[in-house]
Amino acid sequence: MSDDQLKHALAELAMAHRDQLGGLMPLLHAVQKQYGYIPEICAATVAPVFRLSTAEVDGVISFYHQFKSRPQGKHRVQICRAEACQANGCRSLEQFSKDHLQLDYGESSDDGLISLDSVYCLGLCSHGPAVRVDDELYVQVDNEKMTRIIRELTS
Ligand code: FES
Incomplete structure (x- = not known):
């Protein structure tokens, strides 16, 4: 266009x-x-x-951070960083995910496949760290689980 x-x-x-x-x-x-x-x-x-x-x-x-000024990836990975998920270790999951994807929050992969964002509470507080990928929710996400999630998105 x-x-x-x-x-x-x-x-x-x-x-x-x-x-x-x-x-x-x-x-x-x-x-x-x-x-x-x-x-x-x-x-x-x-x-x-x-x-x-x-x-x-x-x-x-x-x-309003929901408005994006750049094209987003095909898949949107959001990591909850609200308090309950912080208490359950989301900070180390965040760092692992950023390193693994080589993306910071608000960025998308060069191939346009994945965008990485934070989110504040997905309503799964007692099962954190919580992650949303597109419309799918994941609970108790550790580095290993995040690796599997990313692998599924990229395969
Ligand atoms: S604080 Fe993470 S889901 Fe509520």
């Missing part, structure tokens, strides 16, 4: 949310859902529709 086509599509989406109360947030969710991330030209394209500045829209995008 060319930049012009993308701009046009984003403007159409913005117009569809323009009259909605607090329409910017639903619009950004719609953009994220459609493209998997918020393209760089989004803020400048949609800001006038909502009578906002580009900086204001950029501020909203960067404030």
